[in-house]
Amino acid sequence: MARKTGSHSEITGPRIRAVAERLFARHGYAAVSMRQIAAEVGVQAGALYLYTPDKQSLLADMMREHLEGLLAALADLPAPPDPAEALAQFARFHVDYHILRPDAVFIAYMELRNLEPAHFAQVEALRRRYEDALEAILQRGRDMGVFSLPDTKLATLALIAMLTGVTNWYREGGRLGRAEVLGIYADMALKAVGAGPKR
Template sequence: MRLFAHLGYAAVSMRQIAAEVGVQAGALYNYTADKQSLLMSLMELHMQDVLDARQAARSEGTPLARLESFVKFHIGFHLARPDALLVSYMELRNLEPENFAKIEALRRDYENELERILSDGTAQGIFSLDDPKIATLAIISMLNGVVHWFRPDGRLEQVDIEEIYWGMVRRAVGATDWSDGSVCCLDKGAIA
């Protein structure tokens, strides 16, 4: 996973992988049918990991509370697995069509929760979104970007990063009902 994340699937040879785990190339084939299966296993296990962890963490509540839970979960979960996130989003094009379809389905399951939250919140007038579908993709992209700059020994702790991103997402969706009692995005008339 580390090699695929840093160098890319196509640029990594079975010999490099073997050297990294301390065996010769031939020995790898006792554990995987071929290189493609290895990539697929890594991605499938990770996606199942994400879905299971999210299932355990999700809870009912207002769309705003569910959104906060989702955003902080996504950041926190992937800050602990930056390589897996990089591979999951950058190596999709190296999956054979059948494998691609499976991973895409899992990814969609995961992202559907966010889309549902945004749709619910918009329907209830809690969020102000023109297009919850695109907002879903935009938010996921924004959150995923964290892996490109995050360093475990950097100036920010995980919780700081969760709060910064949560603040931006909360505002981006135009939430009108803030947990701290403040309000957002009223037009002039509403105030006057």
């Protein structure tokens, strides 16, 4: 039988993913070598291949899992009937989720170009599904006359860019607290689409 206590496989596997995520985010996928990852994990480079078929899969799996987690968390939210409330909830959710995972977010948005076509298509489809969720909210708000939007697709991308930008500067323990930041971004999002902030 497989070993249990004392076995390292259940520790090394996740550690590789964690280290790779941090290094990829910090220096970029192409700039990080398998030997660097191995060194930080405390293992030889060859050992990495017990946990991943190759470097590319390490990246692709990481991105896919991040986006699947994001979509799953989004699906767990209630669906408020009021579009303004739905948008405020989305904005808070998005900022909060991204603030807590800056490395994964950065990689998912920046390393798309380093994916082979097959992996790229998978990841892009997931991202598209997420954007569609926001666009549906905007569409409904516009149909109900509470949002004023010349173009919902453009607004979707503009809002996501604005909200995701939080990862560029937010640091835990900084000048602004997390709750505060969520509120400000949600307000800006609501105002940007022509709805008053939720009180």
